[in-house]
Structure formats: C-alpha cells, structure tokens
C-alpha cells in the first residue's frame with residue numbers, strides 16, 4: 001500500500017504475518033547451518049496480563065521454529081536470584097535472546113536487571129548499550145514496538161525521508177526510540193509530551209503521527225492533518241455501552257475519514273510488537289553465530305601462525 005488514499009486501514013495482522021513468515025525462513029536457514037535460535041523468557045510474579053503476554057510470545061516463537069525456554073519465578077524472588085539466572089542465560093551459548101517480562105515486582109530494581117542482560121542477547125532493546133547505539137544510528141537490537149511501527153510505515157508510505165513525523169509520548173520503551181528511528185529514516189521529527197504547549201497544533205503538522213500516550217481517544221480529527229498517516233500505539237481498556245473494550249489513543253471513528261491511513265486498535269501495532277521480538281531473536285542468533293565463527297577462525301589462524 002505505497003500510495004495510501006483516504007481512510008485506508010493499516011493491517012497489522014497481515015503485515016505481522018509477513019514478518020513472521022520472513023522470520024520462519026530465516027530460522028530454517030540458520031538451522032541448516034546448525035544454529036537453532038532460542039529465546040529465554042523470564043517471568044517473575046503472578047500479574048495476569050504478563051502471563052498472557054508471555055504465553056503469546058512463547059506461542060509465536062514455536063510457530064516460527066524458535067526454541068523458547070520459560071523461567072517462571074515466584075513474586076517474592078530475591079533480586080540476587082534473578083540476577084544469577086540472567087548471568088547463567090548470558091553465559092549459555094544455546095540461548096540467543098533473553099526477555100524479562102515487565103513490570104517486575106516492586107522490590108526488584110528494573111534498571112539493574114535490564115542492565116545485567118548481555119546487550120547481544122537483549123531482544124527487547126532496553127539495555128543502555130543498545131539505547132545509546134540507536135541514538136548514534138548504529139545497527140543494534142531495537143525496541144520491538146517502535147521497530148514494528150517503522151515496518152508498518154515502510155509498508156504503507158514507502159520512503160519516509162523528508163516527511164514530518166510527530167511522536168506523541170516520550171517514554172523509554174516507545175516514544176524516545178520511535179523518534180530516534182524516524183530520525184534515522186531521515187524524517188523531520190517533533191516529540192510532543194505532557195508539558196508541550198498546544199499539542200493539537202504541533203500534531204497537525206505531522207505527515208506521520210505516532211500516538212503513544214495511554215489516554216483513550218485523546219487525539220481526534222481536529223489534531224490531524226488531512227492525508228496524515230496515523231499509527232496508534234495506545235492500548236486502553238474502557239467500559240462503554242455496558243461492555244469492556246480496547247481503544248487506542250486516537251479517536252478512530254473521527255480520524256478514519258480524514259487521514260490517508262490509520263492502524264486500528266486492536267489489530268494494528270499490537271501484533272507487530274511480538275513479530276519484531278521474533279525478528280530480533282533471529283537477528284541476535286545470526287549475529288552471535290557470525291561472531292562465534294569469526295572468533296574460531298581467528299583462533300585457528302593464530303594457531304597456524306604460531307605452529
């Protein structure tokens with residue numbers, strides 16, 4: 001859909017299926033070289049939503065041929081025990097990706113835990129080494145939700161260079177990495193946040209609008225330029241007409257007839273996040289295999305020259 005016309009839906013389910021089939025093909029190619037990509041998923045505590053997320057991640061991994069290893073720990077797990085487990089997973093050459101499901105229980109220092117993950121296995125892209133690499137424009141493991149949004153945009157708009165992108169929200173997991181990726185793609189980027197003055201006027205400048213706020217239907221048609229491409233990251237559960245439903249940060253009904261293309265909620269960004277996690281896992285496995293092969297060949301070379 002490289003020339004969106006008014007009111008196009010950006011189908012995250014279809015585009016994520018494409019990503020997952022690419023991942024499946026990459027897994028098969030790696031297996032032929034004797035590499036079996038593996039993702040360790042660590043879940044601490046009983047948060048019901050986290051259990052659902054982990055189950056979905058494990059299912060997707062299995063569908064694409066990625067081996068998944070679950071580590072479920074009780075809510076009262078000591079931080080030192082969790083750090084020991086991460087140390088073991090870092091050292092295990094059979095594990096290519098490590099994901100610690102957030103949020104962690106309050107007694108555990110989230111930053112300390114995320115920083116303990118080997119950056120080469122950090123498939124969530126939250127380690128400061130990967131965050132720094134992203135801001136320098138290096139090819140690193142990138143946070144999954146913004147990476148998924150980029151894939152949706154590339155599929156929808158073709159070239160992004162020169163477009164004015166407005167990101168609403170500046171969190172570490174969505175807004176900031178999203179802005180960095182758009183900058184890397186040569187967009188002009190504006191970041192709107194809770195202290196911005198006249199957010200609707202700033203937003204109306206956007207050829208591309210990424211909404212990552214967490215406020216149901218905050219962004220209505222009056223915030224949007226006709227012809228904008230809108231990616232709605234928000235997932236908000238509301239009660240309406242006696243029913244519980246999921247809505248985005250964008251008022252979908254008012255935006256759809258105005259904009260050129262928009263993601264629905266659900267069925268837009270959500271499926272992309274998991275697909276990009278699988279993509280990151282394969283990427284990590286491939287990179288670790290290359291590094292290992294280079295190290296072995298350097299050792300062999302050194303042995304030959306000294307013998």
Ligand code: NAD
Nearest residue numbers: 145169170171174193194212213214233234235269270273
């Ligand atoms: P967050 O609460 O960490 O950050 C929200 C950001 O919105 C903040 O930076 C804040 O400055 C900004 N903000 C708050 N009020 C604002 C206002 N009135 N005007 C402008 N900016 C304002 O949230 P997050 O983790 O970035 O998540 C944002 C939304 O995306 C949530 O609904 C979350 O559930 C959803 N989410 C979805 C996925 C997915 O896979 N689809 C992944 C991550 C987050």
